[in-house]
Amino acid sequence: EIVLTQSPGTLSLSPGERATLSCRASQSVSSSYLAWYQQKPGQAPRLLIYGASSRATGIPDRFSGSESGTDFTLTISSLEPEDFAVYHCHQYGDSPPTFGQGTKVEIK
Amino acid sequence: EVQLVESGGVVVQPGGSLRLSCAASGFTFDDYSMQWVRQVPGKGLEWVALISWDGSSTYYADSVKGRFTVSRDNSKNSLYLQMNSLTTEDTALYYCAKEAVAWQWLFHLDYWGRGTLVTVSS
Numbered sequence: 001e002i003v004l005t006q007s008p009g010t011l012s013l014s015p016g017e018r019a020t021l022s023c024r025a026s027q028s029v030s031s032s033y034l035a036w037y038q039q040k041p042g043q044a045p046r047l048l049i050y051g052a053s054s055r056a057t058g059i060p061d062r063f064s065g066s067e068s069g070t071d072f073t074l075t076i077s078s079l080e081p082e083d084f085a086v087y088h089c090h091q092y093g094d095s096p097p098t099f100g101q102g103t104k105v106e107i108k
Numbered sequence: 109e110v111q112l113v114e115s116g117g118v119v120v121q122p123g124g125s126l127r128l129s130c131a132a133s134g135f136t137f138d139d140y141s142m143q144w145v146r147q148v149p150g151k152g153l154e155w156v157a158l159i160s161w162d163g164s165s166t167y168y169a170d171s172v173k174g175r176f177t178v179s180r181d182n183s184k185n186s187l188y189l190q191m192n193s194l195t196t197e198d199t200a201l202y203y204c205a206k207e208a209v210a211w212q213w214l215f216h217l218d219y220w221g222r223g224t225l226v227t228v229s230s
Contacts, residue, residue: 035216037153044203044220045153056218088153092214096169099145099153 002026002091006100012108019076021103023089030093032067036074039102040085048087049074079105110134110219112204117224124194128224130187130204138162138182141213144189146200147223156202157189160213167213171197194228201225 003026013019023034032052037045047056049065052072062077076083084107089100116128130142144156157178158167166178177190187204201223208218 033216037217044222045217046220047208047216047218050208050216090153090216092216095167095214097143097155097158097214099155101152 001096002029002094002098004089004091004098004100006087006089006103008103009101010104010106012106013079014108015079015081017079019074019079019083019105021074021076021087021105023072023074023100025070025072025091028070029072029091033091033093034065034067034072035090035092036063036065037088037090038083038085039088045088076105081107110206112206112219112221114202114204114221114224117202117226119227119229120194121230122195122228124228126191126194126226128189128191128202128204128226130189130221132185132187132204132206135206135219136210137180137185139210141207141215142178142180142187143205143207143217144178144187145203145205145217145220146198146226147203148200154200158213159187161211165213191226194226196228199226199228 005024007022034052036049039045052067053065066073086102111133113131143158159178175193179188203223205217206219207215209215
């Protein structure tokens, strides 16, 4: 199975700063089938990005995804107060689908 | 508005059984494959099972294969997870989630329920 390794585990930033989250796959992800989800305490995950770089419906354009080989990046261009949360990556190109362990973006 | 509401989570003893349900609304349920994903509180997400839109195909994580069974009743817009031979390792919040692409399976998940907590403890 494809193992996804997210880094860093925790990112401490201030509102207005740029956040760069990494998700590294242990092997190639078929068809760039990688998604990113945001999860706030006590809430279900929310789809942000799919297909490595396509924004889901209603997601602000400060969220962007990119890919370079087996490295995937979620970038939040300027953090808003509501963006402080845990972010999960998810590959669905190969069975079984797998998730990373999550990156927490916290207020510095 | 898409809604997924899970139910059935309780405290159960090791070796016990449990059936989770997920009531779906706001979309054409029988057009979409569905998944169960679980999360130990404070930890990452773990895929559990998938069922195709028509129920003809099912897939399981190795950790639950042979113990869990996913099913659906399209006439009731409902998804189920029958869980047998439960162990403490199965303690988690169980989410049902809708796949984003109709008449396909193994895609990203565009809607999730709020989850139902299963605790396996003696």
